[in-house]
Amino acid sequence: MTIKAKMTVDKDFIIGKVDDRLYGSFIEHLGRAVYGGIYEPGHPDANEQGFRKDVLKLVQQLRVPIVRYPGGNFVSGYDWKDGIGPVSERPSKLELAWRTVEPNHFGMNEFASWSKAAGTDVMWAINLGTQGVDDARQVVEYANHPSGSYWSDMRIRHGYKEPHRIKTWCLGNEMDGPWQIGHKTAEEYGRIALEAAKVMKWTDPAIELVACGSSALGMPTFADWEATVLDHTYEHVDYLSLHQYYGNHENDTPTFLARSLQMDEFILSVTAICDYMKAKKRSKKRMYLSFDEWNVWFHSNAADKKIEPWQIAPAQLEDIYTMEDALVVGCLLISLLKHADRVKMACLAQLVNVIAPIMTETGGAAWMQTIYYPYMHASLYGRGHSLVPLIQSTKYDTKEITDIPHLESIAVHNEEQGEVTIFAVNRHLDGELPFEADLRSFGACSLIEHLVLEHADLKAVNTAAQPDHVKPHNRGNATVNGSTISASLSKASWNVIRLRVL
Incomplete structure (x- = not known):
């Protein structure tokens, strides 16, 4: 079989505008994420x-637009009041979710303050x-009300006037x-x-709210949970959450490289439930999704x-990521763009x-894990409108998943910058993938650069050394x-082909 792939995109066949917050992240009081x-x-x-x-x-190099905090499982036992006021007066408490001591x-x-320094917004999870x-x-009043109330004036006394x-x-x-x-x-x-x-929106009508969906696709309550929660909350929340992690046990x-196909199905299933509830309620409102835990x-x-x-x-949940993990993260990012x-x-x-693109030594160095790179590339170059990818690709089967395209790809059009970026993963483990992209609706293009993440050893990792x-x-x-763009994509590689529209 000759391995090959072709993608055709049209600038008018738009999936959706990519919300910058698609490239958000998460910091929980877990392991060494904070301390x-x-x-x-x-x-x-x-x-x-x-x-x-x-x-x-x-x-900052990642241009992370929003960070979810303070959890995670941690938040369900957390009293945010323990973490405000003079540090010397804050209590240390047993943290039951991860069985640690939280010094607050x-x-x-x-x-x-950290988020402001990092150039990102806060997504706060309540308990x-x-x-x-x-x-x-109370927590919305403390965080967002200007002044003149008990909790907002307490924030001001704590040194945060704005x-x-x-x-x-x-x-x-x-x-x-x-x-x-x-x-x-x-x-x-x-x-x-x-x-x-x-009560949160009565306190601050400008806020947006995310309701909890199932904590994973495999939960026995999946689908019924989403429908029941939305039956109560549909007109009062703006997003429904999805969580899913993937491994190569x-x-x-x-x-492992095909797990993004399962992410696609998960998103489509939750979307269908949301649209069912919209029809049931005769609502004009469209429910959007927040995939606020994935990796x-x-x-x-x-x-x-x-x-x-x-x-x-x-040191908890300190996964050291490999080259193949980076490929999977790249495929998952493409899946998110497919559903923008x-x-x-x-x-x-x-x-x-904590299961993170950035690692540190306490008292020592910080470095980028393999998954940092597809995440950074997507965040930097995946802004604009994602375009419908018409893909013709040879495929392969595994015992668990069938009809897996050798090519996972999508294009994003940034009209303001006059650029089109193609993200592409070659899933083929043994050879190069001849690739062609037809961008005829854009007219002539020129190549800015073709970035490649590859390594001869799929288990290769980055370390402090x-x-x-x-x-x-x-x-x-x-x-x-x-x-017409042509390339030969290296075996098992992540590719970013950046184009200038002439």
Whole structure:
């Protein structure tokens, strides 16, 4: 069989405008994400607020538009009031979700300041596990009300005269999960989410709200949960969340590289449920999706089971990512772009140290993991409108998944910049993939660059000692003839072909 692929796109066949927040991320009070990650007073490269400047620089390079905080499972047992006011007066508490001790040296105000320094917005998750409606009202008042009320004046006394103006709020986290503190049935969650949504928007009508969908596609309550929650909340929330992680537990790389096809089906299923509820309610409102936890996660599972409980910021969920993980992350990013009409926010979980593109040594260096690069490329060059990809590609089968295209690809048109960017993954493990893209509706184009992330060893990783072991280069072989782009995509590679529209 001759392996080959062709993609045709038309500038008028638009999937949707890519919301910048599609390239969001996540920081939870888990492991070394906060302490030793973004915040480490006393580090040689920390600023006066204790923020690691080396980490800030790497985050800024990603152009992360929004960061979800403070959890995650952590939030369902978290009292945000423990993390405000003088640090010396804040309590240390047992954190039951991850069985650690939370010192509360870092909280809302510190995170708001860090986000401003990083050039990103805050997506705040409220506690609907051990807390409820009144607490939801209070946290919005503290964060967003200008002044003249109990909670807003308390924020001012704490040294933050200007409100944080947090626009996006999550109504709890994974409340269908039996592991969740304050786990609820769909009816229980739907009711409290509705009442919390009402008082939060009464406190600040400008905010947007995300309701919890199922915590994973494989949950036994999936679909019924979404329908029940939306039956309660449809007219009061703006987004429904999706969470999913992918792994290669069986060391089956061909199947692992096809996980993005399952992400596609997950998104389509949730979209269908949302549209069913729209029809049921005779609503004019379209429900959008927030895929606010997604990533590859499996490397650290065994090590995490051996961690001694009740430590402060132990090394938890510290996956060290391989070249093949980067390919999967690239495919997942392409899937999100394929659904840019409905998925308006997404959060790569997480940002630093915990299943993250950025790793640090406490007291030492920071470096970029393999998955940093597709994430950065998509964030930098995937802004604009995603275009319908008509793909003809040879395919392969595995025991679990069939009809897997060797090519995973999409194009994004940034009209303001006069650019089209093609993102492409060659899933073929044994050979190059001859690739052609027909952009006839754009007229003549010129090549800006062809970036390639590849490595002879799919298990290759970056470390503090070898931070550039897996790194992209700009020696790709794409050529342009008018509006036809041709390239030979290296085996098992991530490709970014940037074009100028003439």
